[in-house]
Amino acid sequence: MAAAAGDAPHLLLVDDERSLREPLAAFLTREGFRVTQAPDAAVARARLGAYAIDLVVLDVMMPGEDGLSLCRDLGDSGVPVILLTARAEEQDRILGLEAGADDYVVKPFSPRELAARARTVLRRLRAGEARGRAPEAGTYGFAGWSLRTGDRVLVDPGGVSVPLSTGEYNLLLALACRPRQVLTRDQLLDLTQGREAQAFDRTIDNQVSRLRRKIEADPKNPELVKTVWGGGYTLAAEVTRS
Amino acid sequence: MGRRLHAGGRGDAILRAGQPRSLVGQLALLVAIALFVAQAINFTLLLRERRSVRLAQTAGPAAARLADAATDRGTDRGGEDGPRGRVRRVSGPPFPAHLPAEPDVAAAVRSLLREAGVRTAAVTTALRPIDPADPPWRRTRGPPPPDLDTEVVIAARLGDGTWLVTRAPWWGGEAGLVWRLVLQTLIIYAAVLAPLLWIARRVAAPLRDLTRAAERFAPAAGAAAPVPERGPPDVTALIAAFNGLRDRVTAMLDEKDRMLGAIGHDLRTPLAALRVRIESLEDEADRRRSAELIADMDRTLDDILSLARLGRPSEPATEVDLAALLDAVAEDFRDLGARVDCPERPRLAVRLRPTLMRRAVRNLVDNAVKYAGAAELTVAETAQEVRVLVSDRGPGIPPDRLLAVLEPFARLEPSRNRDTGGIGLGLALARAVARDAGGDLSLANRPGGGLVVTMTVPRR
Numbered sequence: 003m004a005a006a007a008g009d010a011p012h013l014l015l016v017d018d019e020r021s022l023r024e025p026l027a028a029f030l031t032r033e034g035f036r037v038t039q040a041p042d043a044a045v046a047r048a049r050l051g052a053y054a055i056d057l058v059v060l061d062v063m064m065p066g067e068d069g070l071s072l073c074r075d076l077g078d079s080g081v082p083v084i085l086l087t088a089r090a091e092e093q094d095r096i097l098g099l100e101a102g103a104d105d106y107v108v109k110p111f112s113p114r115e116l117a118a119r120a121r122t123v124l125r126r127l128r129a130g131e132a133r134g135r136a137p138e139a140g141t142y143g144f145a146g147w148s149l150r151t152g153d154r155v156l157v158d159p160g161g162v163s164v165p166l167s168t169g170e171y172n173l174l175l176a177l178a179c180r181p182r183q184v185l186t187r188d189q190l191l192d193l194t195q196g197r198e199a200q201a202f203d204r205t206i207d208n209q210v211s212r213l214r215r216k217i218e219a220d221p222k223n224p225e226l227v228k229t230v231w232g233g234g235y236t237l238a239a240e241v242t243r244s
Numbered sequence: 245m246g247r248r249l250h251a252g253g254r255g256d257a258i259l260r261a262g263q264p265r266s267l268v269g270q271l272a273l274l275v276a277i278a279l280f281v282a283q284a285i286n287f288t289l290l291l292r293e294r295r296s297v298r299l300a301q302t303a304g305p306a307a308a309r310l311a312d313a314a315t316d317r318g319t320d321r322g323g324e325d326g327p328r329g330r331v332r333r334v335s336g337p338p339f340p341a342h343l344p345a346e347p348d349v350a351a352a353v354r355s356l357l358r359e360a361g362v363r364t365a366a367v368t369t370a371l372r373p374i375d376p377a378d379p380p381w382r383r384t385r386g387p388p389p390p391d392l393d394t395e396v397v398i399a400a401r402l403g404d405g406t407w408l409v410t411r412a413p414w415w416g417g418e419a420g421l422v423w424r425l426v427l428q429t430l431i432i433y434a435a436v437l438a439p440l441l442w443i444a445r446r447v448a449a450p451l452r453d454l455t456r457a458a459e460r461f462a463p464a465a466g467a468a469a470p471v472p473e474r475g476p477p478d479v480t481a482l483i484a485a486f487n488g489l490r491d492r493v494t495a496m497l498d499e500k501d502r503m504l505g506a507i508g509h510d511l512r513t514p515l516a517a518l519r520v521r522i523e524s525l526e527d528e529a530d531r532r533r534s535a536e537l538i539a540d541m542d543r544t545l546d547d548i549l550s551l552a553r554l555g556r557p558s559e560p561a562t563e564v565d566l567a568a569l570l571d572a573v574a575e576d577f578r579d580l581g582a583r584v585d586c587p588e589r590p591r592l593a594v595r596l597r598p599t600l601m602r603r604a605v606r607n608l609v610d611n612a613v614k615y616a617g618a619a620e621l622t623v624a625e626t627a628q629e630v631r632v633l634v635s636d637r638g639p640g641i642p643p644d645r646l647l648a649v650l651e652p653f654a655r656l657e658p659s660r661n662r663d664t665g666g667i668g669l670g671l672a673l674a675r676a677v678a679r680d681a682g683g684d685l686s687l688a689n690r691p692g693g694g695l696v697v698t699m700t701v702p703r704r
Contacts, residue, residue, distance in 0.1 A: 022517040029523050063509060088512045109512045110519035110542055112535065155598065162563040162593045165602060167575035212575065215588065216568055 010036040011124050012053060016046040016069070017061040017086065026113060030059075033117040043067035050081070057120055061086045062098060070101045077102030082123050084116070142178040144239040145226055147217060149178055156217075164216055169194070173209045174217075177227065181241035186234035210235055267451065268444040275440055276433065283429045291421070295348075302412045303349050306398045307356035313408045314362040314400070331410045338399040338409040343370035346396055346414075353398055365401040371414055372397060443476075450475035454483055461490060462556075497556060508549050515542055547669045550603060551652060554676050559597045561681070566601075566630060566701070567592040570621050573605045583618035584609055592623065594630055594701050596681040604677035605632065607670030608697050612636035616694060629683065629702050637694040646687045650675050674699065 013035045017023040020041070027037045038053060040046035042064055049055070058076055060083055062069040073083050085098045085106035098106050104123045107116050142149045146159030154171055156164045166174065172194035176185065185193070187206045194206075210229075214221040228238045313331035332338075346369045354367040374395050396414040399407045450472075457471045470487040473480040519538050525531040567589045574586035605621075612619035616638030624631045641649055652672040674697075675685040683701040690696050 019513050019517065022513060022520060025517065025520045025524075029520055086516075088509050110516035110538055113520045113523050153599070158565075160563075162565055162591070163598050164565045165569040165572040165598055167572040167579070169575065169579060170572070 010034055011056040011120075012036045012038065013120065014038050014040060014046060014049055014053070014055045014058045016040045016043070016058065016064070016072070018042055018064045019061070026116075029113045030117060030120075035117070035120070043069070043072045046072060050076075050079070055081055057081070057124060058083045059086065059116070059120070060084070060103075063088060070097055073098070073101040073103055082127060084119060084123060086111070141244050142175075143242040143244065144178060144181070144237065149174060151175065158217075166216070167212070169209045170213045170216070173206070173213055177235065177237040178241055181237050181239060184230045184233040184236045190234065206235075267448045268441060271444045272437060272441055275437060279429065279432055279436065283425060283432070287421075287425050290425075294421070298415055299348055299352055302396060302414065303352035303356060306349075306410050306412050307353045307360065309410050310353065310398070310400050310408050311357055311360040311362050313410075314357070314364075314402060331408055334407050334409055335405070336407070338368075338407050339370045339372070339397055343372050343397075345369050346371055349396060349398065353400070357400060362400075363403055365403060365405075367398065367400045369399070370397045371395075374413075446475055447479055450479050450483060454486055457490075458486065461493075501553065501556070504549050504552050508545065511545055512542070515545075544669060546603075547607070547673045550600065551669065551673045551676055554600075554673075554680055557597055557600060557680070559599050561595050561597050563593050564596055564598045564601070565591050566594045566596070566632070567623065569598065569602055570605060570623065570632065573602060573609060574621055576606075577609055577613065577619075582609075582613045584613065584621065585619070586621040589623060592625065592630060594681075594703060596701060597677075600677045601681065604674040604699070605634070607674050608634040608699070611670055611697075612638065612695070615639060625703070627703070629700050632699040632701070633696055634699075635690060635694060635696040637690075637692075640689040640693060640695045641687060643689065646689070650685070650687065671697075 013030060015023055015027050015030070015037055016039075017026070018041050023039055023041070027039050030037050038049050038055070040049050043066060046058070046060075050058075058081055060069045060073055060076075062085055069085060073085065076083050082104040083102070085101075085103040086109060087098060087106055088109050105119050107119065140151060142151075148157045149155075150157070154166075156166055156171075156174065158164055173190065176190055176193040190206045194209075210227060211221070214224050214227055217226055218224045226237060226239055228236055230236055309331050313333070350367045350369045353369075354364060357364050357367070371394055374393055394414040395411045397409060397411045399409045401407050453471050470490075471483050473483045473487075475483075515538055519535065522531055522534040522538070525534065568591070571586050571588065574584040577584040609619045609621065612634055613636075616636030618636065620633075620635045622633045622635070624633065650671050652669055671685075671687075678685040678699045678701065681701050683699060685697065685699045688696050688698070
């Protein structure tokens with residue numbers, strides 16, 4: 003993991019709380035990142051001009067200009083952002099994703115998880131995938147169902163909310179983001195593992211069959227989440243985003 | 245709380261069944277009763293006055309005539325039917341005994357006769373209908389006036405056993421008096437009650453608005469429109485005071501929300517810093533335990549904030565598939581390696597706040613997993629309600645503590661809490677969430693050991 007300093011991805015860590023920022027910077031440095039710190043948005047802007055920053059880790063609640071406003075500006079520059087939010091309200095999450103963040107972690111977070119997500123965001127960027135830019139923000143509609151990412155709610159055609167487990171939600175989101183694409187089990191595992199990594203030791207097949215029981219009219223003959231023999235799974239429906 | 249107030253109202257209604265409950269109704273009833281009592285007193289006085297006048301008019305002349313006759317002046321001069329001969333002298337009982345008597349007249353005549361020095365053995369009276377063909381009426385008065393249909397016959401028995409008999413018109417007409425009184429009362433009612441009802445309505449309508457506004461006062465959804473200040477000055481002053489009170493309560497709650505937000509932020513920041521710092525702990529087990537402890541503190545903080553905010557939740561109630569919710573919670577626990585059973589069951593749409601309910605169920609399952617290592621989620625439904633049962637095979641709770649542990653920050657004996665760090669907020673929050681959804685939560689020990697938590701939620 004100890005990459006040469008020159009190759010190490012350069013992180014800008016923006017948080018007004020020194021007691022959190024400094025040990026986190028130390029941890030991320032140990033994890034192989036090059037870390038520059040900024041106590042507020044103004045300093046962060048200066049650092050962004052001075053260095054080639056690969057990823058910004060940004061606290062939402064800061065005195066002065068808050069994280070969301072900086073995040074919106076960064077969206078235009080093409081630098082990916084991971085938000086640090088205090089759980090407080092669902093509203094924060096929605097606002098964060100709408101502001102163009104690539105991902106977020108909720109305080110108090112596991113620093114290992116933050117490091118893992120930072121790597122995932124950077125890897126996707128390098129792999130040439132369209133930049134995160136809130137890949138999942140908004141509402142996905144398919145076959146009368148709608149999946150709201152802001153408050154993580156699935157609503158059936160009759161308007162009844164159907165709560166999903168974390169695993170089911172991540173799986174459905176991964177499928178809804180890539181309608182009619184065949185996703186292998188490995189791809190799905192990779193796509194769904196970014197979040198709450200510890201919550202995942204169950205097989206994708208298991209998650210799929212659970213999901214089918216909730217959204218398919220006949221789980222034995224699925225119409226929405228279809229199995230592709232030898233390939234994987236696909237969401238066989240038009241998906242609208244709003 | 246609202247429900248209890250309403251229940252009290254119903255109790256009152258039963259106590260006062262049959263009485264008008266509204267301000268207008270009570271005022272009208274009260275005034276009507278007062279008017280009626282006043283009229284009744286008037287009527288009684290009037291009647292007494294009339295009777296005494298009649299008595300004087302009847303008894304005086306009759307007694308004078310009888311006294312004249314008794315001293316042989318009247319009968320001698322005019323004979324039995326002479327011009328002043330309205331007194332007859334007869335030897336037998338003057339009228340049949342079955343006619344109704346008028347004792348007041350008899351007593352008055354008797355005492356007048358005694359004053360005139362006439363000794364009488366007895367004075368009797370009788371009322372009887374006037375016979376228009378009767379000579380005295382025909383001769384002296386012409387036909388009787390239409391409302392005069394009764395005469396009183398007064399007979400005095402003298403010492404020698406003969407009777408002196410005279411008669412006088414007997415003015416009845418009390419029925420007519422009653423009708424006049426009724427008419428008069430109705431006129432007064434109309435004249436007094438109509439404006440009274442108008443005023444009462446003017447007072448009652450804004451009061452009703454105010455009551456409705458107070459009942460519906462839900463500080464959750466921002467500032468409601470103030471109640472319009474109308475009606476008489478007393479009422480507008482009350483409404484203005486209420487509007488002011490509501491603004492102050494809303495402002496206080498806003499302030500509380502801001503404070504809770506600040507508390508959450510200020511406690512989470514050091515918690516987050518701590519969470520980062522423990523990564524440098526060498527000992528793997530130590531690190532894991534510390535991480536769990538921090539996660540526990542974070543959850544407790546969440547519970548505290550949720551409980552404190554429950555009065556004005558930001559999340560709206562929606563139709564939610566409760567079966568899927570329970571299944572999702574169970575699945576999340578299974579993902580973390582806990583044994584949580586939740587039999588699959590068909591859709592069960594209930595109106596509730598999904599995030600809060602999910603946290604409530606998670607708290608219940610978390611307790612069971614903590615104390616018993618495993619939990620079972622079952623659902624029983626009736627037409628009116630859904631029961632969610634979270635059962636475990638843990639140590640249960642001493643019967644005398646079953647209610648107490650539902651109170652916020654209640655503890656069981658310290659030894660049970662020390663290693664888990666729980667401060668008994670989970671159950672309190674779950675109950676608060678259940679009550680917020682219109683249901684309730686109760687605990688019971690299971691036969692064969694273990695605890696079962698029953699959460700009821702109404703359907704619709």
